[in-house]
Amino acid sequence: MSLTGRVAVITGASSGIGLACAEALVRAGVAVVLGARRADRLEQAAASLRAAGGRAEAVTMDVAVEAEVTRLVEHARSTYGRLDVAICNAGFGYYGTLEGTPPEIMRRMMDVNFLGTYYTARAALPGFRDQGRGHLIFISSIVARRGIPLMGGYSATKAAQAGLAESLRSELVGTNIHVSAVYPVSTETEFRFAMQRDYGYTVSGLGPKQSVSAVAAAVVRCLEHPRAEVYPHKASRALAVLNAVAPAFTDRLVRRYGRRRDTQTAGADTSVD
Numbered sequence: 001m002s003l004t005g006r007v008a009v010i011t012g013a014s015s016g017i018g019l020a021c022a023e024a025l026v027r028a029g030v031a032v033v034l035g036a037r038r039a040d041r042l043e044q045a046a047a048s049l050r051a052a053g054g055r056a057e058a059v060t061m062d063v064a065v066e067a068e069v070t071r072l073v074e075h076a077r078s079t080y081g082r083l084d085v086a087i088c089n090a091g092f093g094y095y096g097t098l099e100g101t102p103p104e105i106m107r108r109m110m111d112v113n114f115l116g117t118y119y120t121a122r123a124a125l126p127g128f129r130d131q132g133r134g135h136l137i138f139i140s141s142i143v144a145r146r147g148i149p150l151m152g153g154y155s156a157t158k159a160a161q162a163g164l165a166e167s168l169r170s171e172l173v174g175t176n177i178h179v180s181a182v183y184p185v186s187t188e189t190e191f192r193f194a195m196q197r198d199y200g201y202t203v204s205g206l207g208p209k210q211s212v213s214a215v216a217a218a219v220v221r222c223l224e225h226p227r228a229e230v231y232p233h234k235a236s237r238a239l240a241v242l243n244a245v246a247p248a249f250t251d252r253l254v255r256r257y258g259r260r261r262d263t264q265t266a267g268a269d270t271s272v273d
Contacts, residue, residue, distance in 0.1 A: 003025070003030050003224060006029070006030045007085070008025055008033070008076075008084065008087060009083065009087070009124070010034055011063045011088055012035075012063065012090030013045065014034065014036035014037075014042045015036075015041060016187070017089055017212050018090070020213050020215065021087055022034055024217060025223075030084075031056070032055070032057070034046055034056065035058075035061045039060040042060055063120070066119045069120050070119075084134055085136075085137065086121065086137070087139065088116065088117040088136070088137065088138050088161075089139040091113040091158075093151060093154035094154055095150050096150055098153075109157050110157055113154070113157035113160075114161060117138055117161050121136050124136065125177070132175075133177060135180070136177075136178070137222065138182065139215075140183050141183060143158055144158035144161060145162070145240035145243065146240060147159070148254045161181065162183075181230070182219060182232065183236065184233065185208050185233040185236045186210075187212055188209060208236065218230050239254075
């Protein structure tokens with residue numbers, strides 16, 4: 001798909017992967033509508049994109065509220081007359097044992113990570129069907145393909161995203177509506193600093209890392225040449241394959257090389273990776 005003149009909505013777009021995707025898409029000639037909760041950061045991001053010559057709008061919204069997601073999508077269509085791409089990026093995680101994960105945190109993770117994706121896809125698909133084309137991008141995580149210790153809740157919500165993407169692809173076979181799941185490895189974003197501020201600890205990892213710009217570049221390539229699955233860190237796909245053929249060995253591997261808590265307090269890790 002040629003990207004020039006297309007229109008995209010992006011959730012969780014005030015920073016991190018979402019903002020990096022917006023910047024990359026604007027450079028490719030795409031008009032973007034940014035959605036997130038932090039109005040000041042969102043407006044600042046949109047203004048920066050416009051100053052660089054792009055077309056950008058900001059809609060303050062909570063991805064866990066269906067009516068607000070619908071408003072985001074409707075704003076894109078009413079402003080630009082169409083919608084071609086919906087990037088479901090908003091998400092956060094929690095680091096701790098299963099019994100140490102409060103039910104309210106688990107519910108919020110499901111609301112944001114999974115239901116936010118569901119709401120966005122549900123709002124975008126009718127228009128895609130009417131115009132005969134469109135592309136849904138789910139920013140998932142490599143932990144959707146292989147859960148890691150002390151992130152069971154986050155892994156589960158990301159796996160739910162992957163299952164939804166697979167089901168939708170099956171439903172849309174033969175159409176020009178594409179659904180892609182993106183599986184980044186650990187990605188450095190400002191959310192880790194917010195986690196330290198709000199919960200008093202940080203998480204580090206021994207595994208591979210990548211930049212937000214690398215993830216955004218992979219998303220742009222996927223939009224230009226649609227693929228079902230995208231692994232921005234190409235070698236990470238081997239982890240999913242290894243888990244399929246040798247799950248017990250992979251258990252030991254991820255326990256050894258997974259994330260480490262830098263203090264003794266568990267809490268939210270709101271990076272989308």
